[in-house]
Amino acid sequence: MTHHRVVAVLAALLLVAVAFATPATSQAPQTPKSGGVLNLTQREDLPQGFAIHETQTSSTVWPSMPCLNNLVVYDPAKKTESLDTIIGDLAEKWSWQDNYRNLVFFLRKGVKWHDGQPFTSKDVKFTFDMVREAPDAPAKLRINPRKDWYANVEAIETPDPSTAVFRLKKPQPSILMMLASGYSPVYAAHVPPASYRTGCVGTGPFKLKEWRKGEFVEYVKNPDYWYKGRPYLDGLRYIVIAERGTRTAALQAGKVDLAFPGETSKTTAEELKRAVPQLVVTPVSENVNNNIIMNIQKPPFDNLKVRLAVSHAIDRRALVQAVYQGGGIIGVSMAPRPVGFWGLGEKEIAALPGYGKPADEKAKAKALLAEVGVSPEKPLKVEMVTRAIAIYVDMASFVINELKQIGIEATLKQIETAQWHAMAVRGEYQIGANLTGLGADDPDGNFYENYACGSPRNYTHYCSEPVMKMIDAQSQEIDPKKRVAMVAAIQKKLEEDAARPILSWRLDYFTYSPHVHGFVPHNNVYNNGRMQDVWIDR
């Protein structure tokens, strides 16, 4: 199906205004079997327990999703996520009204929290009023990384226990994308939000049995789950294995059934396949990109020519080969096709700074630098910062070598994790090598978070009034076809402004045991951890 046809289907769905949800189903060819415990890898202990709304890491969302439900969710059986792969979760169906200003959710009846309390629309209002920090919100999150996702929500109304209405300030089709993310579960209104840091009262397919700190998280099947017949498994066990080599050995020995999302490199997957050919390896996008952040508020990167020279200088294809042994794909600010929905095509990308023939691009970079007085005799000396983690440092080292070839001499400064975000937010750097993960493959989530004026995660402090207008316009555009074109234009403009040159999109070679069925790895590490359709046949 062509991209335009996909968009047309999407438009038809939206124009009908009512999307009927079906429970998540797996397309496994065999008859699912019930029973058994699935062993999953957890790369570190849960950073803030099960408090998904207070974190931005898969280390929290992956092991917490089985406990909770969203209003809507990305179909677990579909690898690539988009508006048309969203299905109902706690919302049985939903409806756009008043020209996309009201989003009405019709909730499932008879759903119970794990402590036996009934789930109602009050829980929905409680959760999202808290996340958007409504003036009359009954509770406050300690840390609230996704408040901006719901900035367009004017009010949440609950006309009856089974209906929740999101009233929007202006039309925003994307809000469904954010609500479907693993980062958007519904919390129980009758328990304090802080309690999710130590335990979990959810409506999800699995109930928390035990969290032994630093060791494991254990779930048991929720016998009262609203989706009759699910989950198939009797339980889940997330084993914390901090050492990468031990994680790989555990997978090889069959002690764990699933790798941790985003953790298996191409080389590791190849080694595993050689050792145990039966293992299933699926290359998927992590929805994480490598990028260069340049502080636009400070010289020399306040000069567009210098920023563009940096972008021209870096050979993206060589980076993917050298640093990721081919385990990455080229794309700009939205995940490229086929792993993403909004990304530019190859031809469009090829015309952007840094994507031509390496020699030509480096020549362009040198010419730009010459215009600002930089030459081999008079090189530009800068300090490049990066997070003190191998995946960051490897990328930074490659970039430094590339920059040296055009007359920019960069020294590397590694910043400890505790300091990294604070440093970036305060703009205490010149140039940096960075990784950006996106909770949803959605233009609103990405552009408002990383490129909007004043956003705390806009580390470069790039602020362009015309671009802001373009971002606002695409957000409100109801016609999917038009919106795709508008998003493409923004992506091009961002690269032409060298706002945050994207170097590549990381691939995960997600590996799991052949005994595991009903699990489809997604092109996003944050949204597919519910496990309700997964079954095992040992």
Added chain:
Amino acid sequence: MKTYIAQRLGVGILTLLGMSLVIFALLRLAPGDIVDILFSTAGYVSPSEKEAIMKELGMDRPYWVQYADWLRQIVTFDLGKSYRYDLPAWQIIRPLLPVTIELAVLSILVAVLLGVPTGVISAIRQDTALDYALRVVSLGGLSMPAFWLGMVIILALVSWLRWIPPLTYVSPMEDLKLHAVQFLLPALAVGYRSSALIMRITRSALLEVLREDYIRTAWAKGQTGRVVIWRHALKNAMLPVITVIGIEFAFLIGGLVVTERVFNLPGVARFLVDAILWRDYPIVQNLVMFIAIVVILANLAVDMLYGVLDPRVRYGG
């Protein structure tokens, strides 16, 4: 003797007080704090929210108040609350202690059982092929970091047997055999390195003693080799060996970080590193104090053993 022990314990308490100051100061000197880490998991920073959390955790109070509060907690056996887990620190620390103590004791046992006999053999067969072979083995132990050896053991097991030790703690009540396997493999990896050191010290100390006049006298009196070596020579050569064993044991309590990580054992050392990375002050401070107490007690125990092994040693006031 009692006066000596009381004096040593008094000095120990003063040492712990000094340690507490050093730990407290070093932690605060390290860049960043728990709130920075919390924000880094959220990918942004908000100064006003940061201020609120600092207040919630009591980190906005003057340092001397925080320090005094910690000392009060230690004295009242209330170790405070983990910043990261929002649970009493003792609840977090308690299950870690038996794991690390058991691993350290087993490792030392392996080290002694391997190191002392090979050291003795090496000494009494000085400059023979056997001595050279044992010294090469010992040099290997010193050259190979325990974590590397641990990873080699795991990779060998997984490659040849498609098996690795349990990934979560198995209590002896649950399955004694599996528990033993879970601890013996890392104990072998760690113990081999320590045994190399013990072997070399035993060898050199024994060689020195074997040249003493009283040993020559024992040979002249027609004592059997076993009696001369094991009763007369080795007993007197054991003082430096005991010192090394004591130091190694104290080191192991806090130095098993990577071994615990490689074998996925939920012990003190692995948890301590995580707590440091998270700047979870209550956990770090109390775990380091625990390690300091073990070091002090291990040293005291070694000093006491001197008197047992060598009656010439007198404990004066």
